[in-house]
Amino acid sequence: MDIDLNGILNSKRLAISRALSFVENTDNLDMELTDALFKHLGRAYRIGVTGPPGAGKSSLVDRIITYWRDQGKRIAVISVDPTSPFTGGAILGDRVRMGRHYADKGVFIRSMATRGSHGGLALRAQDAADIFDAAGYDIIVYETVGVGQVELDVAKAADTTLVVLVPESGDDIQAMKAGLMEIADLFVINKADRQGANQAFAQIQSMLEMRHPEKGLWPPQVIKTSALQDEGITDLTTALIEHRQFLDEHGIIRQNFRDRIQFKIQSHIDENVLHSFWTQGRARQLDQAMATEKVRNILPGKIVAALLNDETK
Amino acid sequence: MDIDLNGILNSKRLAISRALSFVENTDNLDMELTDALFKHLGRAYRIGVTGPPGAGKSSLVDRIITYWRDQGKRIAVISVDPTSPFTGGAILGDRVRMGRHYADKGVFIRSMATRGSHGGLALRAQDAADIFDAAGYDIIVYETVGVGQVELDVAKAADTTLVVLVPESGDDIQAMKAGLMEIADLFVINKADRQGANQAFAQIQSMLEMRHPEKGLWPPQVIKTSALQDEGITDLTTALIEHRQFLDEHGIIRQNFRDRIQFKIQSHIDENVLHSFWTQGRARQLDQAMATEKVRNILPGKIVAALLNDETK
Numbered sequence: 001m002d003i004d005l006n007g008i009l010n011s012k013r014l015a016i017s018r019a020l021s022f023v024e025n026t027d028n029l030d031m032e033l034t035d036a037l038f039k040h041l042g043r044a045y046r047i048g049v050t051g052p053p054g055a056g057k058s059s060l061v062d063r064i065i066t067y068w069r070d071q072g073k074r075i076a077v078i079s080v081d082p083t084s085p086f087t088g089g090a091i092l093g094d095r096v097r098m099g100r101h102y103a104d105k106g107v108f109i110r111s112m113a114t115r116g117s118h119g120g121l122a123l124r125a126q127d128a129a130d131i132f133d134a135a136g137y138d139i140i141v142y143e144t145v146g147v148g149q150v151e152l153d154v155a156k157a158a159d160t161t162l163v164v165l166v167p168e169s170g171d172d173i174q175a176m177k178a179g180l181m182e183i184a185d186l187f188v189i190n191k192a193d194r195q196g197a198n199q200a201f202a203q204i205q206s207m208l209e210m211r212h213p214e215k216g217l218w219p220p221q222v223i224k225t226s227a228l229q230d231e232g233i234t235d236l237t238t239a240l241i242e243h244r245q246f247l248d249e250h251g252i253i254r255q256n257f258r259d260r261i262q263f264k265i266q267s268h269i270d271e272n273v274l275h276s277f278w279t280q281g282r283a284r285q286l287d288q289a290m291a292t293e294k295v296r297n298i299l300p301g302k303i304v305a306a307l308l309n310d311e312t313k
Numbered sequence: 314m315d316i317d318l319n320g321i322l323n324s325k326r327l328a329i330s331r332a333l334s335f336v337e338n339t340d341n342l343d344m345e346l347t348d349a350l351f352k353h354l355g356r357a358y359r360i361g362v363t364g365p366p367g368a369g370k371s372s373l374v375d376r377i378i379t380y381w382r383d384q385g386k387r388i389a390v391i392s393v394d395p396t397s398p399f400t401g402g403a404i405l406g407d408r409v410r411m412g413r414h415y416a417d418k419g420v421f422i423r424s425m426a427t428r429g430s431h432g433g434l435a436l437r438a439q440d441a442a443d444i445f446d447a448a449g450y451d452i453i454v455y456e457t458v459g460v461g462q463v464e465l466d467v468a469k470a471a472d473t474t475l476v477v478l479v480p481e482s483g484d485d486i487q488a489m490k491a492g493l494m495e496i497a498d499l500f501v502i503n504k505a506d507r508q509g510a511n512q513a514f515a516q517i518q519s520m521l522e523m524r525h526p527e528k529g530l531w532p533p534q535v536i537k538t539s540a541l542q543d544e545g546i547t548d549l550t551t552a553l554i555e556h557r558q559f560l561d562e563h564g565i566i567r568q569n570f571r572d573r574i575q576f577k578i579q580s581h582i583d584e585n586v587l588h589s590f591w592t593q594g595r596a597r598q599l600d601q602a603m604a605t606e607k608v609r610n611i612l613p614g615k616i617v618a619a620l621l622n623d624e625t626k
């Protein structure tokens with residue numbers, strides 16, 4: 001790839017766009033881009049926003065953008081689309097909803113499609129964030145639709161993870177609690193003008209109190225907002241800033257940085273190893289084994305063993 | 314593993330439970346279980362149920378169980394928990410909600426935790442379904458929380474995929490539409506006694522009409538239900554049966570069966586290849602590279618290359 005490193009470092013939109021497309025569209029099996037950017041990483045604050053569809057994540061991110069733009073900060077948003085493996089598409093709705101920031105040079109919003117591989121989505125989101133980090137964006141927001149495994153992985157690639165719920169989520173808080181507790185630094189009850197907001201608030205609070213966080217760990221907070229009515233946004237951004245300070249003071253930002261590199265290295269190695277294994281010959285061998293008319297007569301374990309043991313392909 | 318194949322084939326609960334635990338708790342790197350069960354697969358009808366948290370999936374599955382139990386069918390439910398990588402836990406809420414079927418010998422409900430690997434979750438859900446299939450269960454329901462990548466993978470492992478929404482999901486239908494359209498055979502608008510149900514219904518209908526499915530493809534349907542009020546359940550089960558007949562008549566059941574085996578074979582090979590690569594020596598090498606005080610001085614691409622090129626570890 002022809003990486004325009006100077007263009008990225010000088011925050012040229014074209015250079016950034018091209019690098020993002022590279023991340024999205026290539027197998028990215030070498031780490032050329034990572035190595036080029038590496039010395040320029042570590043300044044940006046990375047916020048992951050996750051939660052069920054319908055929680056109003058995009059509207060909330062829209063408000064966060066406005067808040068930080070008013071403070072002169074530059075902000076990038078990466079919308080990660082878990083459905084895209086099926087379509088190659090991106091989250092149209094989000095683009096529309098955050099559209100009014102498109103003319104603002106201090107805001108860069110990008111929907112990321114993925115190309116099927118599982119670990120790949122989280123990895124590519126991280127690569128994209130690295131580009132924005134190197135380009136001098138102050139704040140990077142990963143936004144995901146859903147609360148599944150990949151979304152949680154993406155959230156883990158952030159310094160602060162915000163889990164957005166709505167008053168009606170009450171039923172599910174119980175079910176999801178263990179997993180959410182593990183990743184949420186801040187809970188947001190959005191659409192808090194709706195019925196049940198106080199109940200949901202109390203429910204999460206009591207969940208958090210039961211937990212007795214270890215000393216030195218951040219005690220997660222619950223914040224009520226209404227993105228549409230522009231309420232609670234200052235509470236939210238204040239909590240975000242407090243969390244970031246906490247991370248800084250406890251050396252966690254540095255540890256997160258290290259963990260993300262290790263994740264990236266390990267994922268790249270895995271991709272390479274599998275890429276080397278799946279030669280055309282082996283892929284053909286598997287296809288042929290499956291193409292037999294009498295699929296009932298094959299033994300799957302035999303096919304696995306044959307492919308693993310054949311060194312000649 | 315000591316697989317009690319006869320126990321499974323005779324549908325002994327203890328044998329099934331032990332096989333499920335095996336699937337859940339081992340790396341399952343050989344395909345001993347798959348090969349043992351293989352000749353006994355293909356009878357069960359596999360239904361995937363997915364949709365956002367709060368859509369009432371568990372209540373709906375509960376009604377489906379009751380309906381088919383009244384017809385004398387045996388039914389297994391696999392609740393796949395995407396949050397469990399963080400906790401090892403399972404979906405407590407679902408167990409509680411479907412608890413009244415626990416005493417029924419014709420019903421087997423199992424929450425599946427996973428152990429971190431991405432492809433692993435979908436793969437293990439499929440292994441679990443194979444056990445129930447071999448044990449003679451007529452219907453197997455995969456239930457997932459969320460609409461993320463892994464959940465969609467799990468849904469793809471089913472013959473029929475049901476996407477459950479609520480009237481309030483309207484906002485998100487637009488955003489998720491491409492991905493959902495690709496996988497949903499049936500859309501259910503649950504909690505249809507709530508405001509906005511007809512609007513959501515019309516929205517999905519018009520989406521489906523715009524699509525002009527190719528001849529020979531199943532035209533997805535929309536069904537309104539209220540699981541709590543026990544309304545629309547017969548409509549839903551009728552549509553499920555129609556879809557299954559359609560699949561049978563078009564040879565799709567057989568193709569699905571083949572695709573699932575191929576997915577399983579490929580995933581097992583991938584796991585084996587990575588397992589062979591990550592020797593203790595290589596894992597230590599990566600840890601040591603990351604443990605350096607001056608993480609800023611490393612070049613990630615160099616570490617990748619060193620690990621990939623060193624054949625001696």
